Amino acid sequence: MNRLLVSPSILSADFLNLERDIRRLEQANADHLHIDIMDGVFVTNTTWGPSTVAAIRNVTSLPLEVHLMIDKPERLIDEYLRAGSDILIVHPESTVFLRKILLHIKRQGVKAGVAIKLETPVETIIHCLELVDVVLLLTCDEGFGGNPFQPLAIKKITRLDRLRKDDNLEFKIEVDGGINIETGRLSKGAGANILVAGSYIFNQEMSTAINLLRNV
Ligand SMILES: O=C(CO)[C@H](O)[C@H](O)COP(=O)(O)O
Numbered sequence: 001m002n003r004l005l006v007s008p009s010i011l012s013a014d015f016l017n018l019e020r021d022i023r024r025l026e027q028a029n030a031d032h033l034h035i036d037i038m039d040g041v042f043v044t045n046t047t048w049g050p051s052t053v054a055a056i057r058n059v060t061s062l063p064l065e066v067h068l069m070i071d072k073p074e075r076l077i078d079e080y081l082r083a084g085s086d087i088l089i090v091h092p093e094s095t096v097f098l099r100k101i102l103l104h105i106k107r108q109g110v111k112a113g114v115a116i117k118l119e120t121p122v123e124t125i126i127h128c129l130e131l132v133d134v135v136l137l138l139t140c141d142e143g144f145g146g147n148p149f150q151p152l153a154i155k156k157i158t159r160l161d162r163l164r165k166d167d168n169l170e171f172k173i174e175v176d177g178g179i180n181i182e183t184g185r186l187s188k189g190a191g192a193n194i195l196v197a198g199s200y201i202f203n204q205e206m207s208t209a210i211n212l213l214r215n216v
C-alpha cells in the first residue's frame with residue numbers, strides 16, 4: 001500500500017481568508033484539500049456551493065476532494081464536476097441513485113467516492129465497492145469540525161479492509177472526524193490510507209501537524 005495521505009479539511013479554515021489558508025496548506029505540503037459541502041438538510045450545518053469549489057479550483061492545483069453532505073446530490077453532481085472536483089464523494093443515506101451517480105462521476109474521468117455516517121453499517125455500500133476509488137468513513141458525528149472520534153469506527157475500518165482484501169479491490173480507505181495523532185495511528189493500524197483532519201491541523205503549526213499525521 002502507498003504512503004499515508006493527509007487531507008486537511010478547510011471546514012476549520014478562516015472562511016474570510018480561504019485563499020490565505022489554502023496557501024498555508026500548500027506550503028505545509030498537504031496532499032489534498034478536503035471540502036465539506038453541507039446544505040443544512042442532510043446535516044444541520046451549512047457551508048459552500050459549487051461556485052466556491054470553482055473559485056478554489058482557480059487558486060490551487062492541489063487535488064480537490066469534495067465531500068457532498070447534501071440531500072439528493074444527483075441534482076448538483078454536474079455542477080460539482082464542472083467546478084473542477086478531482087474526487088467527488090457521495091453518501092448513500094442522501095440518495096436512492098447511488099450507483100448511477102458513481103458511474104456518472106467515473107464516466108467524466110473524475111474519481112468517485114462513497115461516504116457513510118458513523119451509524120451506517122459498512123454492509124450498506126458493499127454493492128458499490130468495486131466502483132469506487134475511495135471509501136470515506138465518518139469517524140465522528142457528522143456536520144461540524146471538532147467532534148470527537150468514536151472508537152466504534154475502528155471496527156468499521158477493519159471490516160472494510162477485510163472486504164477489500166477478500167475481493168482484491170483497490171479503493172482507498174479515508175477516515176474523517178476527530179483525527180489526531182492517536183486516532184490517526186489507530187485508524188492506520190486498522191487499514192486507513194487517507195486521514196482527513198480539520199481542527200488538529202488548524203489548531204497548531206500546520207506543517208508540523210501534517211508531518212506528524214503522515215508519520216503516525
Ligand atoms: O466531514 C466533516 C464533518 O462532518 C469534516 O471533514 C470533519 O469534521 C473534519 O473536522 P475535524 O478534523 O475537526 O473533526
Ligand SMILES: [Co+2]
Nearest residue numbers: 034036067176
Ligand atoms: Co468531511
